[in-house]
Amino acid sequence: MANKQEELESISPNELNPVAGGGLLDRRLFLKRGLLFGTASAIAGTAGTLMAEDTLPKNVTSKDPWMLKPGKPFSNYGQPSPHESETIRWISANAMASGNGVSWCPLHKLDGMITPNGLFYERHHNGVPEIDPKVHKLLVHGMVEKPLTFSIDALMRYPMTSRICFIECGGNSNAGWHKNPAQSEVGYFHGLISCSEWTGVPLSIILDEAGLDSNASWLIAEAADGIAMEISVPVEKAMDDAILALYQNGERIRPENGYPLRLLLPGWEGVTNVKWLRRLQATDRPVMARNETSKYTELLPTGKARQFTFVMDAKSLITSPSPGKEMQGPGYYQITGMAWTGRGKITKVEVSADGGKSWAEAELQEPVLSQCYTRFRIPWHWEGDLAVLKSRATDETGYVQPERDVLVKERGTHGYFHYNAIVSWEISPEGYISHVYA
Amino acid sequence: MFTHKVMFHVFLALAFLMGTTNCFADSGKAITSKQGPGLGKPASEEMIKAWNLSIFPDGTGLPKGQGTVVKGQKIFETDCAICHGPAGIGGSAEELSGGKEGLTSGYPDKTIGTYWPYATTIFDFIKRGMPL
Numbered sequence: 001m002a003n004k005q006e007e008l009e010s011i012s013p014n015e016l017n018p019v020a021g022g023g024l025l026d027r028r029l030f031l032k033r034g035l036l037f038g039t040a041s042a043i044a045g046t047a048g049t050l051m052a053e054d055t056l057p058k059n060v061t062s063k064d065p066w067m068l069k070p071g072k073p074f075s076n077y078g079q080p081s082p083h084e085s086e087t088i089r090w091i092s093a094n095a096m097a098s099g100n101g102v103s104w105c106p107l108h109k110l111d112g113m114i115t116p117n118g119l120f121y122e123r124h125h126n127g128v129p130e131i132d133p134k135v136h137k138l139l140v141h142g143m144v145e146k147p148l149t150f151s152i153d154a155l156m157r158y159p160m161t162s163r164i165c166f167i168e169c170g171g172n173s174n175a176g177w178h179k180n181p182a183q184s185e186v187g188y189f190h191g192l193i194s195c196s197e198w199t200g201v202p203l204s205i206i207l208d209e210a211g212l213d214s215n216a217s218w219l220i221a222e223a224a225d226g227i228a229m230e231i232s233v234p235v236e237k238a239m240d241d242a243i244l245a246l247y248q249n250g251e252r253i254r255p256e257n258g259y260p261l262r263l264l265l266p267g268w269e270g271v272t273n274v275k276w277l278r279r280l281q282a283t284d285r286p287v288m289a290r291n292e293t294s295k296y297t298e299l300l301p302t303g304k305a306r307q308f309t310f311v312m313d314a315k316s317l318i319t320s321p322s323p324g325k326e327m328q329g330p331g332y333y334q335i336t337g338m339a340w341t342g343r344g345k346i347t348k349v350e351v352s353a354d355g356g357k358s359w360a361e362a363e364l365q366e367p368v369l370s371q372c373y374t375r376f377r378i379p380w381h382w383e384g385d386l387a388v389l390k391s392r393a394t395d396e397t398g399y400v401q402p403e404r405d406v407l408v409k410e411r412g413t414h415g416y417f418h419y420n421a422i423v424s425w426e427i428s429p430e431g432y433i434s435h436v437y438a
Numbered sequence: 439m440f441t442h443k444v445m446f447h448v449f450l451a452l453a454f455l456m457g458t459t460n461c462f463a464d465s466g467k468a469i470t471s472k473q474g475p476g477l478g479k480p481a482s483e484e485m486i487k488a489w490n491l492s493i494f495p496d497g498t499g500l501p502k503g504q505g506t507v508v509k510g511q512k513i514f515e516t517d518c519a520i521c522h523g524p525a526g527i528g529g530s531a532e533e534l535s536g537g538k539e540g541l542t543s544g545y546p547d548k549t550i551g552t553y554w555p556y557a558t559t560i561f562d563f564i565k566r567g568m569p570l
Contacts, residue, residue, distance in 0.1 A: 094530065094531070094570075095530055096521050096530040096531065096570075097521075097531075097570040099570070100570055125567070126567055126570050139481055139485070139486065139489050140478070140481075141481060141486045141489075141490070146478070146480060147480065147481040147486055148478030148479060148480060148481055149478065149479050149481045149485070150477065150478050150479075151479075154477035154478070154479075155477075157474075157475050157477060158474040158475065158477075159472075159473075159474060201474070202472070204472070205472060205473065205474045206474070206478070208472075208473075209474055209476060209478050210478065220492055222491065222492075226567060226570070227566055227567030227570070228491055228566045228567060229566075229567075230491070230492070230566075278489075279489055279490075279491075281490065281492055283492075285494065287492050287493070287494055287562075288494070288495050288555070288556050288558070288559055289559065289562065289563075290554075290559050290562070290563040293554060293555055293556065293559055294548060294550075294553050294554045294559070299541060299546060299548065299553070301542065302542070303540070303541040303542040303546075305553075414546050
């Protein structure tokens with residue numbers, strides 16, 4: 001292993017110079033093994049803060065208290081540390097119908113690309129049904145040669161496939177349409193999105209078995225919840241990459257995410273990923289359900305509305321630093337966040353620290369997968385001045401995440417769904433972080 | 439014995455290669471991972487009829503029946519007004535009426551009268567899950 005001095009010498013002085021305004025540094029600095037921000041700070045010639053000496057607390061010997069006795073016994077199902085009790089979903093439900101509403105994923109408390117199952121966002125229209133998997137069945141009928149039913153036990157015997165992908169509610173980030181920037185922690189504003197590994201049976205296998213009519217162009221998917229939620233999905237997507245998901249992050253899907261069976265449509269808005277899937281009806285037209293006409297459509301300034309806007313457009317946001325957190329004085333920070341697109345892979349995330357005047361490319365954390373969270377990171381030296389942080393995602397189709405004013409010009413402010421504009425955080429010289437339209 | 443051991447390893451290697459090409463043996467017949475074991479049970483007409491809740495804009499799927507505005511108002515007052523408000527506005531639940539300013543105004547109300555394109559959708563949604 002090379003020593004730290006050699007590694008630092010392998011960094012050219014240019015790499016430690018900002019690559020964009022506001023103190024953004026070269027993303028490749030992360031790849032220099034052993035580089036510590038503090039050391040880089042000294043090399044870059046800025047005065048490192050002199051740390052007070054760490055001393056032994058009173059009455060403490062060579063061991064911390066939890067080293068002095070045996071630890072707790074085994075557990076059948078592990079739980080997070082009690083010190084992480086604030087890492088929770090935030091519930092916003094209807095006061096008169098507690099099962100109608102959402103719970104937000106605490107994006108600001110998480111890192112990496114996988115959402116823990118207990119923190120995966122929820123959107124329920126009438127609560128979480130308590131389904132007995134021995135009784136639950138999937139009916140496939142309509143324009144098929146052989147209408148069939150499948151028990152969960154039967155589906156468990158089918159060939160399965162896994163993929164890691166996000167599900168985002170079509171209404172995620174809708175406060176972005178508001179006239180004034182909403183002040184909230186990231187997750188409680190943008191947290192109607194989560195990302196899991198999903199495992200299940202390719203839907204095409206089931207549709208082939210039933211003998212899908214070549215004239216069938218839509219599938220009506222229906223849930224076994226208290227509102228029998230239904231939605232129409234084009235057959236093309238169903239035959240392409242749809243999965244009848246049985247597992248989420250390795251364990252059977254949680255009740256609030258569709259136990260025992262969920263229709264997974266990678267990259268498509270959450271409402272089409274029907275939970276508690278009970279029925280698939282092949283037809284030659286959409287059924288025009290409530291959730292594809294009066295909801296999950298976007299009213300435009302002309303008075304017309306967009307309908308069947310299934311694919312979630314490219315989007316990104318910075319999760320750290322972010323509102324609700326505070327800066328701990330000038331110095332080196334790692335800016336991180338995530339980007340995603342329903343159209344395939346994220347190819348680039350740029351970050352600005354000067355409100356969009358200049359941009360630097362962030363490092364994309366591998367693996368970069370289709371229709372999946374892509375974590376990005378970039379080193380930043382904050383001088384303690386007013387700064388405005390932004391991130392901008394580009395996907396493999398060339399689509400670039402728009403600035404808010406561009407999105408609003410195109411769609412007005414009354415569409416409610418599919419808000420994917422660039423998000424801006426203002427850092428005050430005192431270190432407070434707030435959401436701004438910039 | 440040595441030869442048998444080598445042969446066994448060759449067999450394992452072949453089995454592994456077959457596995458990586460997504461083929462596996464089932465009763466001696468090779469099938470691909472695109473095919474299932476065919477465990478779907480035929481669904482009876484009766485079951486499909488009972489389960490099929492779909493109602494299309496042309497009326498396909500609607501049950502036989504009739505009603506009047508007067509009867510409808512009574513049902514609304516009993517089952518709906520508590521959440522949606524006595525006039526379909528101002529309750530804890532979705533606004534059903536109003537929207538007089540239209541969809542291009544500064545505050546467009548997306549109500550049944552202004553934003554629901556099909557009457558069948560209203561019937562279908564109420565039948566499916568109302569009241570919550």
